[in-house]
Amino acid sequence: MEPVWNGWGSPDFKKPLPKQADSVLTERLGTSLALPEIELEALAASVSPSRLNDSELLTTEAKTRIKYSRGQSLPDWLALKYGELERVTDAVAFPKDELQLQSLLELAYQLDAVLIPYGGGTSVVGHINPGNDPRPTITVSMEKMNQLLSIDPLSQLARFQAGVRGPDLEKQLNEQGYTLGHFPQSFEWSTLGGWIASRSSGQQSLKYGRIEQLFAGGTLLTPGGKLVVDSYPASSAGPDWRELILGSEGRLGIISEAEVRVQPLPEKEQFYASFFPSWQAGLAAVRQMAQQDIHASMFRLSHPTETLTQLQLALEPKKLKRLQQLFGLLGLGDQPAMLTWGVTGNKKHCRQQKRAIRKQIGQHGGRLALKRLGDHWQHNRFGAPYLRQSLWEKGYLVDTFETAANWNRIEELQQEMERSLAKACPQTPMMCYTHLSHVYAQGCSLYTTYLYPNKGSYEENLERWQAFKKAASQAVIDGGGTISHQHGVGEDHRPYFEQEKSKLQQSGLTATLAHYDPDKRMNPGKLINGCAPKETS
Amino acid sequence: MEPVWNGWGSPDFKKPLPKQADSVLTERLGTSLALPEIELEALAASVSPSRLNDSELLTTEAKTRIKYSRGQSLPDWLALKYGELERVTDAVAFPKDELQLQSLLELAYQLDAVLIPYGGGTSVVGHINPGNDPRPTITVSMEKMNQLLSIDPLSQLARFQAGVRGPDLEKQLNEQGYTLGHFPQSFEWSTLGGWIASRSSGQQSLKYGRIEQLFAGGTLLTPGGKLVVDSYPASSAGPDWRELILGSEGRLGIISEAEVRVQPLPEKEQFYASFFPSWQAGLAAVRQMAQQDIHASMFRLSHPTETLTQLQLALEPKKLKRLQQLFGLLGLGDQPAMLTWGVTGNKKHCRQQKRAIRKQIGQHGGRLALKRLGDHWQHNRFGAPYLRQSLWEKGYLVDTFETAANWNRIEELQQEMERSLAKACPQTPMMCYTHLSHVYAQGCSLYTTYLYPNKGSYEENLERWQAFKKAASQAVIDGGGTISHQHGVGEDHRPYFEQEKSKLQQSGLTATLAHYDPDKRMNPGKLINGCAPKETS
Structure with missing residues (x-):
């Protein structure tokens, strides 16, 4: 199946916003204007012609070139849906085997073209976008090599x-x-x-x-x-x-x-949701479990703001109110932090670990282990990206960013990340919330989602994104986090990668890349910039 | 405390061979001639003078130079004890801090000297030996930087x-x-x-x-x-x-x-020894435990030959006989494979894991969980290297080599490793035995010990070692193992590293090293040879 050309995933699957969402969004972000979506045909008619010719290995058809020129970042969506593609790849190749892949490398050399390897096109940081290298670009989709x-x-x-x-x-x-x-x-x-x-x-x-x-x-x-x-x-x-x-x-x-x-394949797999009276209590619990002989298969701890937002979106107001009453009775206050957690393995392992995890949760004031909410997470685990389309259709833009840092920095970093967003575009209504989704003995990841309403033009929406992205990324670096825990560097994180890594680490990486790719033919402009190859080493 | 200059470890600690050892050694290897030990004074008088001068940072005193010129490999012992040091470092430095370390790097540049970083001098593959680079050598002992x-x-x-x-x-x-x-x-x-x-x-x-x-x-x-x-x-x-x-x-x-x-610090730590009716049964048990949710802190599985040798050395003949009778009664035969294993953590974890491990052992026909033998291992865990000196004094040479490979290669590889030793010097009596000491889901390590008697001259003993080492290393590579699981490459494994790694991996490593060290000033000749720096990248 082919994915949607200008958004996320399957064309047959929609994930409408729950009916409670309208009021939440309007209350926090105000009403918004519908966002546009240009037709593929129209866009194809407007893109610059390819600088390469069709051949056995290459297709230069405009629609195909468009489909393989952008990933899933918010600027990618803006560009695709407004029809503002500054650059489109010149050709796309679909090698069937290593031999054809080898031929493509030779062809690129002959044509003096650059190559962009393309997996699923799901990058959110510009890994697969044609860059500003003046040479023609061939995007190499690996989709036929799947055995x-x-x-x-x-x-x-x-x-x-x-x-x-x-x-x-x-x-x-x-x-x-x-x-x-x-x-x-x-x-x-x-x-x-x-x-x-x-x-x-x-x-x-x-x-x-x-x-x-x-x-x-x-x-x-x-x-x-x-x-x-x-x-x-x-x-x-x-x-x-x-x-x-x-x-x-x-x-x-x-x-x-x-x-x-x-x-x-594991014998058993279960997910649960528990609640802590505060973000701090939840953090202490997951940190201690990550540092002990406790073997969960996942922890995802939502900050109280994210918890409330998710519950508001998932539950009808009546049900939410009942749950909040329960929270009160259990001493959790009305803004607890939700921990989704899982156990995976044979029955005995799951039983033992479940018991150990519940005990630890309890020792930090945590309560409940709701299987229904755990199941809800499991059934929707790959569904969140579809919500972006539903939000787009209502005129709201959504983006995320993430990092990982040592435990001693997490509390402050989470606050700084959210504060930096609030300061970035003070005139723009914005809502944001954070969760922790990966834990290690040394630290954890943080993942922040933010939404803002459409303010009209492509340029205005993009500028806002740029301001948010810049502020958030700088907050991550200044707060001792890595620029990415799980999304990579690509184009968008490159300036921060260059802040994060020491000078000699960067020069060593540059020299190593230059050794394998002296002509900078492979995905130039991604990951690290500096690469005047033969002279530097 | 300073270690022995020409052997292993503390001068105050001896580990005499158990009295049973004599008959085992004589029976398997024949009697042997005592091996020599030259005095440090005499050796110091014979080494070539330093090509560098004493200074605030450097000492060129001959005895110090000797002490820091060799590690703990068998050829190192032969060279030190026979007094056949082909090369001695020109100076030794003992930097106190990063500033002095930095000064040493500058000094090396000024003097056009090469630097050998020196940790504890425990390398068994020639990491810290002066190589054949024509420039003078400064050995940098890091022992004062220990905070x-x-x-x-x-x-x-x-x-x-x-x-x-x-x-x-x-x-x-x-x-x-x-x-x-x-x-x-x-x-x-x-x-x-x-x-x-x-x-x-x-x-x-x-x-x-x-x-x-x-x-x-x-x-x-x-x-x-x-x-x-x-x-x-x-x-x-x-x-x-x-x-x-x-x-x-x-x-x-x-x-x-x-x-x-x-x-x-863990609450609890325990070690046990169990026995399997065969090497194959033991291998299957530890493989399955490594691939499941079982959390031991160590597994060390001795092949039946090693098991017997160790028991012969550890126990008086009467006690051994009683133990062998017990093995018979338990259906283990008289040549079982010993598994030493441990659990570490809080009490509950240790209890749970101990139970799970014993169950798995039993399912593969394994029997017993002898705490006394586990304690014996624990108390002697760092003692084995001292035995080399006791063997030396009786005229026996001992060496080890090790690898790691995927599970599907282990059985054949273990046989080939031992066979290769047997074929290497057919005229020399030799005994060898193997254990597995590290397990992973993907595979495990193998560690083979071999002994042979002194046959007289330095050259004869060294030649034999060279023949054994070459045969064993080639067997490792041919059998799909890595040339080292835990000892590194140094000088001795370099030719096999070059066989093990692909051409482009080696050229990439060479280019990266050349970027950081264009003059090949840092420990040249170790790890990888090829390094014509500026031209290659």
């Missing part, structure tokens, strides 16, 4: 072509009794190669690990040849070259195959 | 100067209620910086993680400046530069400070 190549049940390893999307990957594994367990929110459309290239993290990374722990080795086609990284359970033989491919964002080459660590 | 700098209890992070030895590190942490939990066999003498530079793995890595998981960030002084890597709980902002420092073996620069992930 399970081999499986080693004893070592629990599976080798895939890297273009495989989440559901296809899981289906091929599930048929043999296995799972990878990597479920980012973009799961339904994103690809294995994309996860690796952008250091993705799944919702249950607490159990299964981030993609860093799952990616065991593979093959990357670079302009200088094939970079093969063999797979060992562990090794002390020098720096780990997998870690260079992870997060390489297409700058080194194109990941063609990847070996991943899989597990037998 | 805990800061601790963040909330994020469970501690920052240390990198020259801190294991016991000093644990003492400084224990005083505040924390532990790093990194206990390689070399723990008592090796250093934090050395662990990082060589990708070390501790005996309880199953609980605490390898040094890769413990090292959170730090500072490395390179010839081009200070490379700072900040510490985040996780990040998707580009390739992880920590992973370049890990395993860099001094080739990038000198690690001056490191932040590590610590944990509160």
Whole structure:
């Protein structure tokens, strides 16, 4: 199935806003003006012609070029729906195998074109947008390379072509009794190669690990040849070259195959929602659980503001009121912090862990373990992005940003992130809320969502986004967070990546990229800018 | 306390061979001739003079130079004890702080000298030996930089100067209620910086993680400046530069400070020994436990040959016989495989895990859980290297090698490793045995010990070692193992590292090293050879 060309996901699936949403939005953001959506035909007629010719490997058809030129960031949506595509890729290729991929690298050299590797096109930071390199651009969609190549049940390893999307990957594994367990929110459309290239993290990374722990080795086609990284359970033989491919964002080459660590399908999987009297109490509880021998499969702690917003959207006012009365009776106040949590494994493990988690929650004043709300989360776990379309149709713009930081910075950082948004466009009504979605012994991630109403033109809406993004990103860096926990760097985070990393780390990365791609032919302008290759090293 | 200059560890500690050992050794290897030990004074009189002058930062005293010129490999012992030091470092420095370290880098540039970073000198693969670079050599001992700098209890992070030895590190942490939990066999003498530079793995890595998981960030002084890597709980902002420092073996620069992930001291820690009727049954049991939600703190599975040898050395013949009778009664045969295992954590965790582990062991035909043998292992966990001296005194040479591989290769690889030794010097009596000491879902490590008798001259003994080492290393590579799971590459594994890693991985590493160290001034000749710096990238 082909996804919507100018928004998120399946064309057959809509997620209308709950009927309670209207009043919440109007109350907090005022009424808004409908936002436009240009037709694909009209847009195709207006884009600049390709600088390349059709060939066996390349298509230059305008509609295809448009579809593969933007990701899922808010500026991407604005550009696609207003029809303000500054740049469109010159051609799209759909290689069927490594041989064709190799031919594309040679063709790019012959044509002096640059290549943009394209997984599922779900980037929210501009990974796959044509940049300002003057050379023609070929976007390489990996969607036809989606097969399970081999499986080693004893070592629990599976080798895939890297273009495989989440559901296809899981289906091929599930048929043999296995799972990878990597479920980012973009799961339904994103690809294995994309996860690796952008250091993705799944919702249950607490159990299964981030993609860093799952990616065991593979093959990357670079302009200088094939970079093969063999797979060992562990090794002390020098720096780990997998870690260079992870997060390489297409700058080194194109990941063609990847070996991943899989597990037998779990016997049982359960999700619950519990509530804490405060954000601080919830933070202390999840921190202590992350630092102990407690094995949940996920923790997602919503700040009281997010908790209230989510409950307002999920429940009819009457039901919400009853729940709030219950909160009061349980000593949670009327603005508790919701913790969604899960256990995954065999029955005994789930039982033991569930008991241990409930005990810890109780020790921090937390109450309840509502399976119904846990199930609600599970059934909607990949659904949130569809809400953006429903909001768009009502004239509201929504975006998110995220980070990870050490525990000793989290409370202040969360406040600063939200404060920075409030200060960024003081004239614009804005609502925002935050949750924590990944925990580690050392710290956790923070994920902030913000909404603002349409104020008319493309430029006005984009400028507002730029102001919000700039303020929030700077708050992240100033507060000791990384510019991204799970979305990568791409174009949008590049200036902050350059603030975050030390000078010698950047120069080393630049030198390494230049070694593999001396002509800066691979996804130039993403991740890191500086790359005057032959001179720098 | 200063360690023995020409062997392992403390001068005040001896570990005599058990009285049963004589007959075991004579029976399997024949009698042997005593091995020599030259006096330090005599050796100091014979080494070539230093090419550098004494200064505030450098000492060129011959005895000091000798002490810091060799590690703990068998060829190192042969060279030190026979007095056959081909090369001795020209000077040794003992920087007190980062400023002095920086001065040493500048001094090396002025003198056109090369630098060898020196942690605890416990390398068994030639990491700290002066190589064949024609320039004078300065060995930089980090032993004075051994302080805990800061601790963040909330994020469970501690920052240390990198020259801190294991016991000093644990003492400084224990005083505040924390532990790093990194206990390689070399723990008592090796250093934090050395662990990082060589990708070390501790005996309880199953609980605490390898040094890769413990090292959170730090500072490395390179010839081009200070490379700072900040510490985040996780990040998707580009390739992880920590992973370049890990395993860099001094080739990038000198690690001056490191932040590590610590944990509160565990409530409880227990070790047991169980027995399986066969190696295969033991392998299946530990593999399945590593692939399930079972949380031991260590597994060490001895092959039946190692089990028998260890029991023969640990027990008087009468006691051994009684134990073997018990094995028979329990259906274990007379050559079972011993599994030493541990649990670490709070009481409840230990109780639950102990129960789960015993159940799994039983399901694979395993029997017993002898705390006495577990305690024996615990009390001797750092003692094995002292046995080398006792063997030396009786005229027997001992060495080990190790690897890690996927589960589907383990059985054959273990056989091939031992077979390769048997074939290497068919005229030399040799005994060998193997254990598995680290398990992962994907595979495990294998660790083989071999002994052979002294046959006279330095050259004859060294040649035999070379033949054994070559045969074993090639068997590892041919059998799909990594050339090292926990000892690193150094000089001795370099040819096999070059076989193990793909061409483009090697060229990329070479280019990256050249970026930070264009003059090849940092520990040249270790890890990877090729480094014609400015031209290659």
